[in-house]
Amino acid sequence: MGRYLLKRILFFIPTLIIISLLAFIISINAPGDPLDRMVSAQESGGEFSTQTANTAKEKERWRKKLGLDLPVFYVSLSNAATPDTLYKVYDDNERTALKRLISQYGNWENIAAWNNQLHTLSTAINMMIPDTSNFAVYGKNVVLDTIIEAKQNIGVLMYSYEDAQIQLRLNTLAHYAATYPYFAPVKEQILKTKTLYEQLTSEKQLAKTWLPAIHFYGHNQYHRWIFGDGNWLTGKGSVDCKGLVRGDFGYSYETKLPVGNVIGDRIKWSLFFALTSVILAYLISLPIGIKAAANKNSPFDKTSSVILFVLYAMPTFWVATILLMSFANVEALHIFPASGIQPVTGIPDDANWLTTIKLRLPYLILPTIAFTYSQLAFLSRITRVSTLEIIAQDYIRTARAKGLSEYTVIYKHAFRNALLPIITVFSNIFPMAISGSVILETIFTIPGMGEQVFHAITTKDYPVIIDVFTLTGILTLLGYLVADILYAVADPRISYASK
């Protein structure tokens, strides 16, 4: 047993790695820049220029805090022309432009020089303050407009990789430099940019773009997400992120709080419904399944089989909607409230547990029915099938031949063995508690994990979704482990040692 369990746990590791990799791949492919999400809502007063400066500073802070300044993964496959430090270009569009330039020309030194020159030029143009005497000659609007145009052109150039586009923008800049004397301070820079581009396009080194190259990065985003930014084993020296293995789930885009807090608040309701419904479902379905199996082909078996078959095929969201429509309908039967888990006014602070239950109960009945229903049909069917299989065995015939009462035969001899497949269902409680039932919790607006997942999806709060996915995976594995142990408890014949 011990050895088997150890083997089982060891096997968890590759599974967990794959689940985490999958989650990671999904998360880095999520559209949009996380920093924009983190910083956009930040309200900073003051002038526009100080605002942009603040935003940039704030972005820099969050970039470090989220570890976005690191390379993505342990290895990266690229062509040999690409340098291993390209990840340090944080702007996605700029990085793409650089990558495409590399794939077009292959000469990184020239491309880097061109890119650096663009940044120098951009700073130079941003610092340009035209002499007001120019206003009289060219008109104030023209002067200001040309400068803004120039700034925009630089911005476009940083994201451009198509030759025609770059030529067009460069020519515009050169035209400004030639025509307007107030461009004199940057004229030199503009001409230099142009020559650098000419060099870049003339000195192609395409051979390198057709050779594969692998780069390795010890410290990367995935590593940081799993192990934190400190020592990977002990966690010492971590600043912003302790890592998934130490229970640090990162930050929610929506609330900017650690995801762990969100999960902690929400999980109790999902756990409550998962447990209640599973217990109720067992209490109802076990007797039904066993009775049906014990009296095979009796009217009870036939009717219950048909009913369960029908129930089994009904989508949960449909049943839940029908329940609401029938019993929480303001225009018809209005027995239960339609949503939430407590009265809108909330529960008074001084209420004792009895009044709390009394206030909450009407809110809990319909969801409990829906949650129980979603497991009932499956459980009864599985109980019936497994009991049927057991009853056909020789030892049951022997028990009957000994003259034992039918009750003893079924409940003492058959039941225990029929339990095995049912245990499997029990192991689903853990994952159910963490991911909740997205559908049911959304329909009944229960503040559980499922509703949180739905909310996260609609607000594109990816860290929450990814973490719930990873956690559910981990808990599913734990569930299997528990099921294995329970198998051994329920059936002494199962000996894992021999495996």
Add this chain to the structure above:
Amino acid sequence: MSKKNSDNKFSFRKYAMKQFKHNKPAYVSVYILLFFSVIAIFAPILANEKPLYIHYKGEHFFPAFSFKNNYYINNADGSSEKIQLDIADWKQMQFDKVVWAPIPYTPGKSDRLNSGYKSPGGEQFFKDKSGAVVPIPGRFRHILGTGSRGDDLMAGLIHGARISLTIGFISMAIATLIGLFLGSMAGYFGDNKLTTSRGRFWMVVLGIFVAWFYGFQARQFVLQEAIKTSGFTLLLQLLFSIIIVVAIIFLFSQLGRLVGKLPWFNNKVNIPVDGLVSRTIEIFHSMPTFILILTIAAIARPSLTNIMIIIGLTSWTGIARLTRAEFLRIRNLEYIQAARSLGYNEYTIMFKHALPNGMAPALVSIAFGIASAILVESSLSFLGIGVPSDVVTWGSLVNDGREKFSAWWLVIYPGLAIFITVTVYNLIGEGLRDALDPKQKR
């Protein structure tokens, strides 16, 4: 056990067919499914606001069948009139002759006069040719009522059938391809039947890496451009990439043959196919599939194709497991031994001789798989995740009904449609299982 007809050769296939026909619910289900499929195939003709046929100003048109979006009609006085098919107000126009679709509405198209949930039996309105609002004539009644925007429910149901059946079918086709391939490989080769020389093994591993680089990494910008241009270009470029990949792997594999003749490299290595596939199945089993589908659907652009692919990629494990078990049995049968002793290629034996016999158990899994794929899709569209908002599906119709509880028709009818389809597939699955299971032979 069955009695063999002495004059007829016993065929398991015929026998299973007979068993299946004995199972009345399953047999009836097949016909119900056929009926649903016919509805799904002819959906654009069954429910369409464009008339099937019009005779207008002396010319004949078939708007519902037309690929064009504009009709130009020459008037008698020489001027020309343009009809824009997608926005024309067909019911207001004066035709010489017109044949409407049985349900003269397109799903999801709003009908302002009947917006705000009009019940099937209740008052509905209609704008007649003179522009006056009158009680609706029987021919144009929304026979199952309308949704929030006055969209016809019956039309939604008919087109929803098309989407549900397509999703079930295509996603399971993907799952079947993966499941059959992996399952038969695992079952047929087991852990120690697939051997190769060390040199060839490492050459192929290297080949996969190189193929990935030249097939996808080096062509990533070409592929990105193709995504922007059109689906066809993308398909063409993807095909090109795949050809490169296959060619490179083949090349390396042939090189590996040569390398495999060198000392040290000629040692045999075992490829534990069964172990690898079984572990992969276990990993997929530990994955919270619905959450995974939700996650990907939330991040990818909403599209039905994406949903089909995701469901297909996550639901092949059942098929693979059953096929593996069947192949473990089949590989020891005499006819496989015979084929092997005749010197057939292993892959020929596997896919040509063993696979047709090993597919039966997978059929059961496919039937149940389609049922659950339809359930997953309807749950997703009920939540409004991953499905484009302008696509009307059974799930999205129920979701519309959730907004207003008195609109029972929007909940009951689409729900029933989902329920019937799922039941039908489940019944077929059960019927297949009973018919194909030798233990149950009567």
